[in-house]
Amino acid sequence: MGVIGALLSGLLFGLGLILSGMVDPAKVQNFLDIAGTWDPSLAFVMAGAIGVAAPGFWLVRRRAAPLSGSQFRVPPADAPIDRRLVIGAAVFGIGWGLAGFCPGPALVSLPLAAPGTIAFVSAMVAAISVCALLQARK
Amino acid sequence: MTVTPFTPLESLAGGALIGASAVLLLLTTGRLAGISGIVRRLLPPYAASAPLEAAAFIAALFASPFVWTLATGGPVHQTVTPSLSLAVVAGLLVGAGVFAARGCTSGHGVCGLARLSRRSIVATAVFMATAAATVYAVRHVIGGWPWA
Numbered sequence: 217m218g219v220i221g222a223l224l225s226g227l228l229f230g231l232g233l234i235l236s237g238m239v240d241p242a243k244v245q246n247f248l249d250i251a252g253t254w255d256p257s258l259a260f261v262m263a264g265a266i267g268v269a270a271p272g273f274w275l276v277r278r279r280a281a282p283l284s285g286s287q288f289r290v291p292p293a294d295a296p297i298d299r300r301l302v303i304g305a306a307v308f309g310i311g312w313g314l315a316g317f318c319p320g321p322a323l324v325s326l327p328l329a330a331p332g333t334i335a336f337v338s339a340m341v342a343a344i345s346v347c348a349l350l351q352a353r354k
Numbered sequence: 355m356t357v358t359p360f361t362p363l364e365s366l367a368g369g370a371l372i373g374a375s376a377v378l379l380l381l382t383t384g385r386l387a388g389i390s391g392i393v394r395r396l397l398p399p400y401a402a403s404a405p406l407e408a409a410a411f412i413a414a415l416f417a418s419p420f421v422w423t424l425a426t427g428g429p430v431h432q433t434v435t436p437s438l439s440l441a442v443v444a445g446l447l448v449g450a451g452v453f454a455a456r457g458c459t460s461g462h463g464v465c466g467l468a469r470l471s472r473r474s475i476v477a478t479a480v481f482m483a484t485a486a487a488t489v490y491a492v493r494h495v496i497g498g499w500p501w502a
Binding site: 217218220221223224225226227229230231233234236237238239240242243245246248249250251252255257258260261262263264265267268269270272273275277279281282283284285289290293294295296297300301302303304305306307309310311312313314315316317318319320323324325326327328330331332336337338339341342343344345347348349352 | 371
């Protein structure tokens with residue numbers, strides 16, 4: 217059940233990224249470029265996603281457990297805001313602005329095999345791996 | 355700079371699909387649809403939790419452009435940077451950043467905002483601001499990536 221749900225969810229997610237235009241780095245950068253060739257489309261992506269997810273999450277969380285597994289594995293919504301969060305988000309934003317790719321659209325684009333996408337995803341996965349291994353050694 | 359058309363309807367509908375995907379994943383697996391977290395679970399060191407679901411999600415992401423083309427008959431429109439140096443620098447920053455922030459556009463920007471997580475509201479405001487500042491600096495101050 218969990219695997220089937222994850223497969224369907226991944227497919228919906230990927231198709232949503234493609235239909236919305238999020239998968240096009242030029243469109244993402246134009247959304248971020250208010251002073252230039254601004255394209256406000258991505259505000260509609262966020263509105264659509266949150267508009268469905270907010271009531272959907274609320275309904276799902278009224279259940280005691282998910283369909284597969286004994287409990288929800290969701291971080292507490294009132295967890296503290298620390299320096300690591302702020303610096304990490306700032307660094308992520310710089311990379312996102314530079315290439316116009318965040319992790320989801322980059323992974324969806326990987327099978328299309330543009331050289332820039334392959335380089336981006338390789339570097340991203342390498343960075344996550346190194347960070348995870350360094351953290352585990354502490 | 356490539357001009358892209360304003361697509362409010364497609365973007366709203368695509369966003370709704372992303373939201374539905376996140377609801378479905380939470381209902382079936384009990385997890386949030388945060389892409390960086392899902393990638394993290396597929397890399398060592400492994401936690402005890404089921405990486406099979408994470409692998410299935412990523413496999414379906416990889417299948418999605420082919421399903422798109424089969425269903426619509428059209429290609430996936432995108433303009434990816436031709437600069438490999440830019441792609442590598444950006445990928446390293448994105449990887450390190452999402453690891454430290456424990457989330458990206460999906461985990462914080464969609465799922466976190468949808469459940470009014472304070473951490474996600476702060477993270478989203480910060481990455482939107484630095485991303486916009488970066489695009490401004492590269493396009494309007496230095497006039498493009500200097501090491502093509």
